Amino acid sequence: MLMEEARRAIASYGRQMSGQGLSRGTSGNLSCFDPELGYMAISPSGLDYFSTEPEDVVIMDLDGHIVEGSRKPSSEHQLHAGIYRLHPDAGAVVHTHSVYCTTLACLRQPLRAVHYAMANAGADEIPCAEYATYGTHALAENAARAMGSGKAVLLANHGLVVCGGSMAEAFAMAVDMEFTAEIQWRCMAIGTPVVLTGEEMADVRRQLLGYGQKQ
Numbered sequence: 001m002l003m004e005e006a007r008r009a010i011a012s013y014g015r016q017m018s019g020q021g022l023s024r025g026t027s028g029n030l031s032c033f034d035p036e037l038g039y040m041a042i043s044p045s046g047l048d049y050f051s052t053e054p055e056d057v058v059i060m061d062l063d064g065h066i067v068e069g070s071r072k073p074s075s076e077h078q079l080h081a082g083i084y085r086l087h088p089d090a091g092a093v094v095h096t097h098s099v100y101c102t103t104l105a106c107l108r109q110p111l112r113a114v115h116y117a118m119a120n121a122g123a124d125e126i127p128c129a130e131y132a133t134y135g136t137h138a139l140a141e142n143a144a145r146a147m148g149s150g151k152a153v154l155l156a157n158h159g160l161v162v163c164g165g166s167m168a169e170a171f172a173m174a175v176d177m178e179f180t181a182e183i184q185w186r187c188m189a190i191g192t193p194v195v196l197t198g199e200e201m202a203d204v205r206r207q208l209l210g211y212g213q214k215q
């Protein structure tokens with residue numbers, strides 16, 4: 001099988017995505033990209049994440065052709081391909097309908113730097129892309145246009161898309177975005193959130209460079 005490690009990551013993180021409440025039912029989808037092959041591995045359409053095994057993952061090129069796999073690919077494969085075209089260095093894309101990000105997306109409001117946890121997303125504000133029907137090329141175009149050089153974007157009346165160097169990084173970012181969206185929502189419920197300035201967010205990014213265990 002092609003892209004075995006990616007297939008295993010998608011099956012494993014799909015379970016985490018459902019288990020951690022970032023998606024409900026069969027909503028949301030994940031993919032990994034191999035720049036040398038030019039292929040992405042993407043979760044299958046409409047299959048419960050707890051029943052998705054590595055062999056259910058579909059391998060596609062970025063033009064929408066299935067290279068390997070017996071399942072139908074995620075209906076949002078064009079959305080994922082559009083993000084890899086925009087960010088060829090991205091190794092993974094995670095798309096969720098997580099509740100708080102989706103709430104802001106239904107207000108068509110950006111996700112703001114109300115908490116420093118969103119600093120990894122590469123922008124001081126996560127924009128909300130223009131609305132388009134799910135599963136369409138128009139949605140993929142709108143998402144890529146709004147995302148720009150950042151690593152996250154809200155989809156109007158739909159959900160969240162993030163990309164990262166690896167599946168672990170993209171998944172962690174989806175968790176951070178949902179946390180920040182929940183805090184923004186809670187702040188908006190009882191007052192007006194104070195948003196961190198560009199300078200304060202730059203300081204956070206410098207601090208993050210030294211975060212974690214030394215290898």
Ligand SMILES: [Zn+2]
Nearest residue numbers: 028134158159
């Ligand atoms: Zn969706």
